[in-house]
Amino acid sequence: MRYHSPTSFTDAAGIAAGASGLTRFLAGGTDVLVQMRAGMVQPDDLIDLKKIPGVGDITRTDDGGWRIGVAVPGIALGANAGLKTDWPGVVEGMELVGSTQIQGRATLAGNLCNGSPAADSVPGLVAAGATVEITGPEGTRTLPVEELPAGPGKTHLAKGEMVSAILLPPRGQHGGDAYLRFIPRTEMDIAVVGCAVNLTLDGDTIKSARVALGAVAPTVILVPEAAEAIIGTTLDDAAIAKLESVAKSAAKPISDKRGTSEFRVEIAGVLAKRAARIAYARAKGEQA
Amino acid sequence: MSKIHVTTTINGDPVEFLADPRETLLDCLRDKVGLTGSKEGCGTGDCGACSVELDGTLVCSCLVLGVEADGKSVSTIEGMASDNDLHPLQRKFIEHAALQCGFCTPGILVAAKKLLEVNPDPTEEETRYWLAGNLCRCTGYDKIVRAVMDAAAEMRQEVA
Numbered sequence: 396m397r398y399h400s401p402t403s404f405t406d407a408a409g410i411a412a413g414a415s416g417l418t419r420f421l422a423g424g425t426d427v428l429v430q431m432r433a434g435m436v437q438p439d440d441l442i443d444l445k446k447i448p449g450v451g452d453i454t455r456t457d458d459g460g461w462r463i464g465v466a467v468p469g470i471a472l473g474a475n476a477g478l479k480t481d482w483p484g485v486v487e488g489m490e491l492v493g494s495t496q497i498q499g500r501a502t503l504a505g506n507l508c509n510g511s512p513a514a515d516s517v518p519g520l521v522a523a524g525a526t527v528e529i530t531g532p533e534g535t536r537t538l539p540v541e542e543l544p545a546g547p548g549k550t551h552l553a554k555g556e557m558v559s560a561i562l563l564p565p566r567g568q569h570g571g572d573a574y575l576r577f578i579p580r581t582e583m584d585i586a587v588v589g590c591a592v593n594l595t596l597d598g599d600t601i602k603s604a605r606v607a608l609g610a611v612a613p614t615v616i617l618v619p620e621a622a623e624a625i626i627g628t629t630l631d632d633a634a635i636a637k638l639e640s641v642a643k644s645a646a647k648p649i650s651d652k653r654g655t656s657e658f659r660v661e662i663a664g665v666l667a668k669r670a671a672r673i674a675y676a677r678a679k680g681e682q683a
Numbered sequence: 684m685s686k687i688h689v690t691t692t693i694n695g696d697p698v699e700f701l702a703d704p705r706e707t708l709l710d711c712l713r714d715k716v717g718l719t720g721s722k723e724g725c726g727t728g729d730c731g732a733c734s735v736e737l738d739g740t741l742v743c744s745c746l747v748l749g750v751e752a753d754g755k756s757v758s759t760i761e762g763m764a765s766d767n768d769l770h771p772l773q774r775k776f777i778e779h780a781a782l783q784c785g786f787c788t789p790g791i792l793v794a795a796k797k798l799l800e801v802n803p804d805p806t807e808e809e810t811r812y813w814l815a816g817n818l819c820r821c822t823g824y825d826k827i828v829r830a831v832m833d834a835a836a837e838m839r840q841e842v843a
Contacts, residue, residue: 424746424751428745429727429728431705443750494815494817495794495813495814496731496734496743499742500746
């Protein structure tokens with residue numbers, strides 16, 4: 396295995412594009428190193444992205460959004476008061492990944508590129524309307540987060556391409572987001588179902604919304620019809636009932652050792668309404 | 684396979700070693716530097732027995748490559764006591780008998796030390812969540828948590 400530590404994404408893309416064997420990018424390494432140890436993946440070229448300037452930075456962009464470097468660990472997200480105020484749902488999703496030790500290494504970009512449908516940080520990013528900046532041999536492009544995963548363990552990144560930053564849009568006024576997951580214990584487990592809701596208010600009325608579900612399909616999914624169920628409402632009982640039923644219809648889970656399909660469908664509805672209530676309260680500036 | 688020359692700082696001392704890029708920091712600490720206090724339990728980041736600080740961040744050294752330590756500083760269990768004086772956590776672990784086989788103990792001490800740096804007055808719940816990535820199969824955790832809480836009280840100069 397050849398270990399590379401390029402100092403620019405362009406150089407990293409060049410190395411990856413020119414590599415003939417199996418290539419892996421190294422950010423936090425909490426998935427890649429485990430896969431290497433288990434013998435699932437034996438890269439010929441390992442490209443460490445952490446020597447690239449700026450990959451450890453969280454910066455506010457000119458438009459009021461956020462740019463999060465690919466090597467920013469979970470622990471640094473929660474430590475950033477401004478980011479946590481703007482996007483508490485994104486931060487709480489990432490903070491559910493692994494232990495304190497894992498939080499010291501694991502990254503949003505890695506959680507996304509690992510391609511797990513149960514990745515805890517991804518529904519929050521999708522609901523937030525986050526995009527990824529992708530650098531490859533042909534240059535740079537951006538893609539909505541929900542369009543990156545292609546299925547379990549697979550992404551739509553082409554050969555030589557890598558995520559070079561996560562971009563969050565400006566929060567704006569009267570907005571709130573939240574992420575909830577179900578696990579059968581209190582900590583250190585993989586989501587059986589996850590749901591993120593992001594919304595903005597005009598007075599008491601929901602002006603815009605995005606709802607994302609995790610672990611109920613081959614990828615994390617955006618559910619536009621769930622957003623439509625609550626837009627224009629004050630999240631009254633009728634809206635909540637519609638949201639619950641739409642979220643359940645959108646869930647197309649498998650049955651496995653962590654939960655049956657029927658159970659996951661039921662929980663998708665429950666989490667959608669609870670996450671919506673938290674996001675709504677946060678948008679109103681209330682504690683939730 | 685060409686090895687990579689790594690220059691790093693471990694427990695305040697400059698250290699150099701040659702690492703195969705596939706070797707973890709844990710392997711390098713144990714096999715090249717001779718610091719065998721950090722243990723390999725699972726090798727996949729689940730058990731925390733290999734916990735160290737890398738540039739002040741608590742990590743599993745089994746999920747860090749040795750070559751990634753180049754230019755960084757590493758703190759291990761061997762750096763916890765100063766000269767002949769045990770760290771208050773180490774003393775409290777002995778007083779409370781917060782270990783049985785002892786395999787998880789170095790990792791738990793390193794993790795607990797970091798907890799008390801960022802939160803000198805943790806609740807029992809905060810302590811248990813912080814240490815959720817450190818598995819112990821002997822004690823049932825109760826004595827560990829009590830020892831950490833007692834050490835925290837002593838370090839705040841209170842009587843628990």
